[in-house]
Amino acid sequence: MRPSALLLLTAFTASAQPFHLPTANHFVLEPGGEEKAYVGTVGKPWITGTFGCIRTEGWQMHEGLDIRCLQRDKRGEPTDPVLATADGDVAYINTRSGYSNYGIYIILRHHLEGIEIYSIYAHLREVRAGLKAGASVKTGEQIAIMGHTSNTHQGISKDRAHVHFELSLLVNDHFADWFRQTHHGERNDHGDWNGQNLLAMDPREILFAQKEQGARFSILNYIRQQPELFRVLVHDTHFPWLTRYAPLVLPNPNVGTNAIGGYEIACNFNGIPIALFPHAATDFTGMKTRVKLLSVNEAEYQRNHCRKLVTKRGTHWELTQHGAQLIDLLAF
Numbered sequence: 001m002r003p004s005a006l007l008l009l010t011a012f013t014a015s016a017q018p019f020h021l022p023t024a025n026h027f028v029l030e031p032g033g034e035e036k037a038y039v040g041t042v043g044k045p046w047i048t049g050t051f052g053c054i055r056t057e058g059w060q061m062h063e064g065l066d067i068r069c070l071q072r073d074k075r076g077e078p079t080d081p082v083l084a085t086a087d088g089d090v091a092y093i094n095t096r097s098g099y100s101n102y103g104i105y106i107i108l109r110h111h112l113e114g115i116e117i118y119s120i121y122a123h124l125r126e127v128r129a130g131l132k133a134g135a136s137v138k139t140g141e142q143i144a145i146m147g148h149t150s151n152t153h154q155g156i157s158k159d160r161a162h163v164h165f166e167l168s169l170l171v172n173d174h175f176a177d178w179f180r181q182t183h184h185g186e187r188n189d190h191g192d193w194n195g196q197n198l199l200a201m202d203p204r205e206i207l208f209a210q211k212e213q214g215a216r217f218s219i220l221n222y223i224r225q226q227p228e229l230f231r232v233l234v235h236d237t238h239f240p241w242l243t244r245y246a247p248l249v250l251p252n253p254n255v256g257t258n259a260i261g262g263y264e265i266a267c268n269f270n271g272i273p274i275a276l277f278p279h280a281a282t283d284f285t286g287m288k289t290r291v292k293l294l295s296v297n298e299a300e301y302q303r304n305h306c307r308k309l310v311t312k313r314g315t316h317w318e319l320t321q322h323g324a325q326l327i328d329l330l331a332f
Contacts, residue, residue, distance in 0.1 A: 017210045018112050018219060019085045019203070020139055022121060022165050023146065025067050028204065029211060039066045039162040042154075049162070051202040053269075053306035061270070061306045063200035064120065064166035069146050078125060078161035082144040084137040085119045085167070086110045092193040093127055099189045102164060103149025103156075107193055108137060113220045114247050115169075118198060122164035123149050123156060167206060168198040169223075169272055171329050172240050178332040182325070197329070199272045201226075220247055224275065226268040229300045230310050232319070233292040235262040235284045236331040241273060252277045264294065269304035271326045291327050293319050 027033030038049035048054050049066035069078035088110035097103040102122035110117045125147025137143060146163045148156035156162075172178065175197040179188045188194055201223070210217045237260055242249060252264075261281030265273045296310050296317040309323035319327065 018110075018217070019119075019167065019206060019210060020083070021067075021207070022083050022085050022119070023067055023070070023080050023163060025070055025080070028065070028067060029207060037068060039068045039160050042160070050204055051200070053304050055306075059306050063168070063270075064122075064164045065203050066162040066164055069161045069163075072161075076158055078146040078148070078158070080146040080163075081142040082106075082121050082124060082146055082163050084108055084139060084141045084143050085165075086112070086117075086139050088119070088137055090131060090133050090135045090137065090143075091118060092190070093131065093133060094190060094193075095127060096189075097149035098151045100195075101150055101152055102195070103151065104144075104147065105164075106131075106143055107198075108143075113218060115220065115245050117219065118166075118168045118170055120164070120166035120168060120198070122166075123147055123162060125149065165203055166198070166200045167203045168200045170244065171197045171199060171326075172332050173244075174240070174332055175329065178329050182328070199270055201270075201272070223248065223272065226272065226274045227300045227303075228266045228274065228297050229269040229304070230296045230317075230319075230323070231264060231266045231294045232327055233262065233264050233279065233283075233287070233294055234327060234331050235287060235290045237262060239331045241330055242276070245273070248273065249276045249278070252279065255280045258282060265327075265330075267309070267326075269300060269309075270307055271309055271323075273330065290331075291319070291324065293317060 021028055025037060027037035034046045038046040040046045040048040051062060051064060053061060055062055069080045071079045073079050088108045091109040092107040094100055094105050104124040105120060105122035106127060108119045121144060125145040127144050128142055131143060146161060148158055148161040150156050173192055175192045175194060176188060206222060209222060255278050258280035260278045261284045262279050264277040264279055266275045268274050308320050310317055311320050
């Protein structure tokens with residue numbers, strides 16, 4: 001193949017597949033390969049190592065994929081290289097395994113289609129020597145070695161070694177300030193990179209969508225097409241999501257030339273704002289609270305309720321404490 005043709009093929013492949021597997025475990029993308037792809041929770045099937053409301057009878061959220069190791073040393077410790085899923089830069093590294101359920105972990109920042117996507121690689125054995133926050137990385141570049149680090153009481157046995165892999169959106173880059181104001185006396189060892197400040201998407205679904213759609217795949221369309229769980233009206237006009245995820249802000253012809261007073265926000269079951277619509281200041285006349293719940297998709301709630309963001313009391317839906325905190329953080 002001529003060099004020019006090879007470059008063209010490489011460019012097409014990169015465009016068609018913005019995200020790549022973070023390890024050599026290609027069973028993730030092979031139908032029927034799930035047992036070899038994922039590590040389930042102790043005594044549970046492989047499905048509990050995937051994304052969503054898949055633990056504790058559907059009431060516990062798992063925000064990533066637990067991808068099984070393929071290689072071990074003589075002591076049975078994992079040796080699989082962990083790879084950057086896409087071009088980007090290092091946003092954060094935690095090397096103190098006792099400071100997080102995720103043990104040693106890395107967060108990378110990726111710029112795709114005008115928005116920021118963050119990938120997380122957790123339970124690592126070690127971070128690549130010399131890798132620092134701010135460093136640029138390329139797709140497929142080794143960033144760490146797989147492990148089983150964690151600070152949980154039960155821990156992760158080496159026979160269950162895996163990398164926990166997430167694709168997430170960042171809620172607010174003033175998280176540390178919000179946390180100090182709302183969680184008095186509680187520790188926050190990771191500043192703005194606290195897990196509460198990242199809302200995860202399903203990496204397995206994204207990887208399969210890429211494979212099926214090729215160059216037609218769009219991460220923006222993927223987010224926009226997420227099923228809506230609830231919708232709120234927020235009386236606020238300045239918060240970071242509006243600029244970081246500007247393509248998710250959609251026009252509202254009813255605003256016209258009126259001053260904007262806030263936004264109607266549609267969220268999926270994990271709390272991701274999938275669409276935001278500006279509202280005129282006059283739409284908030286007489287509104288007694290900063291946030292008003294407008295609607296709930298009850299069918300989606302029945303399918304995915306583990307984040308406990310909304311609840312029904314009699315015939316009346318309302319935001320739970322978790323849901324109210326999420327919207328408060330979003331608009332902080």
